[in-house]
Amino acid sequence: MPYELYYWDGIQGRGEFVRLALEEAGADYVDICRGSASKGQGMPAMLAIMESGAGSDIPFAPPFLKDGDLIIPHVANILMYLGPKLGLAPKGEGERHVLNGLQLTITDLVAEVHDTHHPIATSKYYEDQKDEAKDRAAEFIENRIPKFLGYFERVLQQNPHGPSHIFGNALTYVDLSLFQVYEGLRYAFPRATAHLGRRYPHLTALHATVMKRPNIARYLESDRRIPFNENGIFRHYPELDKDTA
């Protein structure tokens, strides 16, 4: 039975981190909200699960994964579950938790990216919090991008197996997520990220390597890869971007 991914149609958003893992592994999966209602798919299928009274496994928010009867919400949780099954994570318990720790740091970064355009209220339009967004984005560019990317660069550099992967000597789902973060930050903040190659050489090399992997390259060319847009997490609002030293 294929994995079922439930996430909003029309954006990469948080769902993209899961899509990249499924695509790299060539896994059999259905992106439910992008399917047609005539097949029992589409948005109504997602809402039916979220509004059901089935028990403790009802998700708070998309994305969530359905594997048979099991419903698993939250990106890092989905990836931790899928990782060993897709050959994108070690199987040892301790190693899985170390990897999950790295992914949860990406989760925090992604939440901060979201808040650069919605610092006050998710329920309100960007236009209604633009001044605050400018302040928050400036802080993000000045302090948070260096802190997060500096951290990942350092972990790559310190990997005893070499800087090609964030963990161990093989590709993991965290490498794929770092590709997506790098891609997203460059889309949202082209000026602020102009220096990435110089300042974060190992991260930049990792991004290039992931992009060239056959399954990822095919996916990026396909219409399954939704282009970045201003409804997702990474949004390009030129007024929030700026040059850095």
Place this chain on the structure above:
Amino acid sequence: MPYELYYWDGIQGRGEFVRLALEEAGADYVDICRGSASKGQGMPAMLAIMESGAGSDIPFAPPFLKDGDLIIPHVANILMYLGPKLGLAPKGEGERHVLNGLQLTITDLVAEVHDTHHPIATSKYYEDQKDEAKDRAAEFIENRIPKFLGYFERVLQQNPHGPSHIFGNALTYVDLSLFQVYEGLRYAFPRATAHLGRRYPHLTALHATVMKRPNIARYLESDRRIPFNENGIFRHYPELDKDTA
């Protein structure tokens, strides 16, 4: 060998969710930053790990847990690791991921609580972002508290084993974390949470039950429980609080 918890001294903060699990289970643990430097503990011991060049397992931020050589960062990750060992989680893989999903929703809530007093920049003082904090706190009170607590109330109500626990028929670490969230929200927003008992009866009952558990009651009375204060996540700034309908 005792578990070692690494977290800032002087606040409950995110570390408290881990402390509650360790205390409930009567686990042998050391709260490293609260120990003395003469024993190789205290803040320098934490910073030594964070600044070391040891590899992929260096945490981005506290809290982290050390179990022998294994270093595990992020609250939900630590609790997922400890849960089965402390008897506070089921051992089945699927169930562990469902429980982790619930805990990650608490993680998101806690991040939003933090941002009510720091909506623009973690690197700046609250006083320098007070106006924005008022707007963000108003949104939090009006929309986010009902969304999160309404969700947990619904999950309790839908638990096929009854509403005494958030998952299954026994206490888990998520029950303990919900106690802490309830406690923290009441501390930070006494006016906005005046209605909790009426609107979220199952959550309120869970909070009362956890508080009376012998190990938790002893812990709350001890000097190991740091009082809430205005350096932690849950801060009481009267100007951010308000009555709700």
